[in-house]
Amino acid sequence: MRGGTVAVVGGSIAGCAFASAAARAGADEVVVIERTGGRLADRGVGLCIHNDRAAELSAVGTLPPGIAAHRLTRRRWVVRDGGDPAGRLFWEQPFPFHSYHWGLLWQGLREATPASVVYRQGTAVTGVSWQVPDPAAAPAAGPDGQVAVTLADESVERHDLVVGADGYRSVVREALSPGSRPHYAGYVCWRGNFDARRLDGVGEDPWPSDAGMTVCWPGGSCVIYRIPGPEGTRVNWVLYAVPPQDGSLRFDDPTSFPPGALTAELADHxxxxxxxxxxxxxxxVLALTAPEDTFVQPIYDLEVTRSGVGxxxxxxxxxxxxxxxxxSGAAKAMQDATAFEAAWRDAASWEHLTDAYQAARGPVGRDLVALARRLGRAQVEQTPDWTAMDRHAAxxxxxxxxxxxxxxxGQAMTARP
Structure with missing residues (x-):
């Protein structure tokens, strides 16, 4: 299948990957609609991609070459111990990952986006309209079944296919699966990062550069690792715990506390x-993080019945x-784009394309959600007695x-025959 117009709502990692995939697959026109007007490259959070997932994505061209990454080989688990300022190491497991700076990864994907793609920033999508057709009736969405995309200025665009890459508060998802909303898991993560050179002021460094650290305590855990940054190596950390329970904070509606918006209650906690x-x-080490580089992200779960319809x-x-x-988040987004491109090349119609995409990615998404729930229960909600742990127990x-x-x-991409 070739031709047609594609709108990608959201221009971050998933959006750039999907725009490139659609252009390579043969779309006549691809437009990315990103609501943020500022520099996405300034987003400094860290992330990791499994070495095998990176190799697969690089081989098919979804992960561009040359993006800065920091090599990790092991993950160390420690618990507080009065005899050692760095805690007691009770387990070291293999960790074949590379860490990335979100902004640098996005920048690499953005630069690799074909010049034919129109990338518009500062434009918000407020609604998407497409009626799932009755087999006995014609689609009612517009000419030839196109999707109507309404913008913040109330103008309307029509496209042959609309991809929702607009995150956990997706407008496109509301059109495809009305009422599907992320469910709060009952805990949050505090996140932060800082220039690794500041570690020199903490004392003797017990932390090999290829190791990620996990600090454990009853009811929580914290992952700490190095990432590349625009001006050198940075330290990135993610701390999972239950937030203050005084009723002053509500997380039932998808939300977050971005850098600079951390409340006094959350900072004190x-x-x-x-x-x-x-x-x-x-x-x-964590206290080296400036308040403006610290934020809180409530943890949510979401899975939809279908990720592609019509x-x-x-x-x-x-x-x-x-x-x-x-x-698995970044790898999963790029794998979604890879599967989308493969489905496009074999599809005879838009509906065949979305059906094939759903068949390829729907079960994967459900499996990832289920595994992450188990990990969350074990590492936050129902933590073991970490102090009794040794390597065999861990x-x-x-x-x-x-x-x-x-x-x-994440999972390996299914080999195509």
């Missing part, structure tokens, strides 16, 4: 956790919101979380 639960060295398709977090414990505990899954970081 974080400071208390560091003082009570962390080994002194790691508490001092002329609508969902990508990345718009289709499934997977708790970050699984370390390995058995980890196998229980996986429950037959090969590991974290």
């Amino acid at each position: 974080l400071a208390g956790l560091l003082a009570r639960e962390f080994p002194p060295y790691w508490a001092a 002329r609508l398709l969902l990508a990345g977090d718009a289709a499934t919101v997977v708790r970050p414990h699984n370390t 390995e058995a505990w980890w196998r229980g979380q996986l429950d037959g899954a090969p590991g974290i970081g």
Whole structure:
């Protein structure tokens, strides 16, 4: 199938990957509609991609070459111990990942987007209209079944296919699966990052550069690792715990507290956790983060019945919101784009395309959500007695979380015949 117009709502990692895939597959016109007007490259959070997923994505051209990455090979698990400022190491597991700076990864994907793609920033989509057709009737969405996209200025555009790459508060998802909303998991993550050169002021560094660290305590855990940055290596951390329960904060509606918007309650709660639960060295490391570089992200789950119907398709977090414990978000978004391009090349119609995409990515999304829920229960909601852990106990505990899954970081793409 060739030709047609495609609108990609959302211009971040998933949006850029899908725009490139549509252009390569043969769309006549591809437009990306991104509501943010500022520099997306300034988003400094870290993420990791499994080495095998990166190799697969590079081989098909979805992950462009030359994007800065930091090599990780192992993950160390520690618990507070009064005898060692850095805590007691109870397990070291293989961790074949590379870490990335979100902004640098996005910039690489954006630069690799074909010049034919129109990338519009500062334009918000407020509604998408497409009626799932009755087999006995003609589609009622517009000429030839096109999708109507309404913008903030009330103008309307029509496209042959609309891809929702607009995140966990997706407008496109509301059109495809009305009422599907992320469900709050009952806990949040505090996130932050800072220039790794600041570590020199903490004391002797017990932290190999190829290691990610996990600090554990009753009711929570914190992952700490290095990432590349625009001006050198940075330290990135993600701390999972239940937020203050005084009723002053509500997370039933999808929300977040971006850098610069951290409330006093959340800041004080974080400071208390560091003082009570962390080994002194790691508490001092996290305390190096400036308040303006600290934010809170409530943890949500979401899976939809279908991620592709007729002329609508969902990508990345718009289709499934997977708790970050699984370390699969960026890889999953780019795999979605890879599957989309493969489905396009074999499709005879738009409906065949979205059906094939759903068949390829729907089960994967459900599996990832289920695994991340198990990881969240084990590492936050129902934590073990970390102080009693040794290597053998930790390995058995980890196998229980996986429950037959090969590991974290996402699934391998199914080989095509």
